[in-house]
Amino acid sequence: MEENKVNDLSSTAVKKDSRTKMITGSAWMTAGSITSRILGALYIIPWVTWLGAYSNEANALYAQGYNIYNMFLVIATAGIPSAISKMVAHYNGINQYGVSRRLYHSGMYVAMAMGVICTTVMMFGARLMDNGDPNMIPVIRSLAWAILIIPGMSITRGFLQGYNWMAPSAISQFVEQLFRVIYMLAATYFIMKIQNGNWVSAVSQSTFAAFIGAIGAVIVLGIAWMRHQREMNDLVAHGEINTEVSTQTLIFKIIYQSIPFIIIESGVTIFQLIDQYTFKRMMPLVGHFTKYQMDVTYALFAFNANKLYMIVISLASALAATVIPLLATARAQNDQEDMRKQIQNVLLLFYFVMIPAALGLSAVAQQIYTVFYRYDAAGVVVLQFAAYISIMLGLYTVAAAMMQGISENKKMMMFLAIGIVIKFILQFPCIWIFEGLGPLVSTGISMFVINYLILHSFNMEFHLRFDKMALPTNQILAYSLVMFAGTKIVMLIIGHFVSPYGRYTAFFSLIPGVIVGAGIYLYLCLKSRLADQLLGPRVARLRTILHIK
Known part of the structure; x- marks a missing residue:
């Protein structure tokens, strides 16, 4: 009886440790993802x-x-970083750290080969992917260079995440973005202001900055590897030795595991490519639009809005990166209860962050858009x-990651295929009815269906306690709506006294709106x-500091 009590306490401790790791890991990944996204959005102001x-x-x-670059990036990395993160967590969970190390080396060989192949295709096949616009060719070729080194960099991130070391990934994300932004702004200023050059050249140099950013990330990850090397060597030395798993077997496992990751992780990119290659072909069928009008309309939803709402989605991406290794460890230990609780915790954490962030962005949309792009x-x-x-996009990112974490890859690919079919079916009717908003409408409906199928699958397998999740979910929604209303009222009042159409006035209007909204929700x-x-x-x-009883 005493032994059972000790085992129960040990199990509880492990579950608490798992939850702590998820929250800590999410905090690091969220910090890295958010800061890099914000930096990636702020450059727009001088760039525009x-x-x-x-x-x-x-x-x-x-x-x-x-x-196009994102699609090739997913193919070049072959889903290996996420697959390796999951497999490393699996082998570490059963104390086979030596297998994890060999797994990393095998993954590097595969990724380097894929990087060279994809770079070559982008360089020599740019004319086939230009969508009828010759200006695309130098842009595609400038992005090809980054594909050479990003696969190895991404695999190193995945390996460290498999140990639940999220800080190196988060810091490298920020440094990657910092190097990229510095180079692209310097190049754009030199071309447009000093040389009075061509805007296409400025865009080409701005996209080449992805290569410069990747170099910065590699430096950070190299330093992190050296700092953790002794600890990793000790774990390998004291772990179980498994000679039955050969290098060839590991490479096969990596490729087998990564194929679903390629398809699943490229889900959002596939939807964006559908928009890219259908929007300008469908718009002339619903009205008379010039090439300039179609380019501007496409930019509104594919770049301008995308850059800003992707800051919000990066919150979901951070959660996704954290949950895969934790769920893989629970799956390796066949802990159904832990998997169920983790799925519920991740969903609630996602709602807690994503819903108020999305509603807040909508409440200050006029001011924030004006600051970044002009009114x-x-x-x-x-x-x-x-x-x-x-x-919907953020929930897909998190839910798909959880499906991968519990090895439901085939089912996830089927759900994604259903969503893509719906996207194709709805694309033209939505563009016909909503024009520039059409691609977003068709994407939203398709993602809603995919998310429903995923959550239904979770419920069937793990019997999620929606009754326990209902109260916190309703609280999150209610508090978010109160925050939205409060922020909107503040913005309307300020708008009566300060013009919301100028960049500087919009910026100074934005600050009190954000403070009030965040304050209400907090x-x-x-x-x-x-x-x-x-x-x-x-x-x-924090409650004590703020004197909240």
């Missing part, structure tokens, strides 16, 4: 200013180039609508103890 009248065309060109009524409407769609979550329930007892200290 220096490009002047060409800014919307440049944004459209940049977005199209990056959609544009159409752009503001697109951003407001895109903010709500970002909830107060309600602390007052109701919702934050304690989702983030742990440490939040009590």
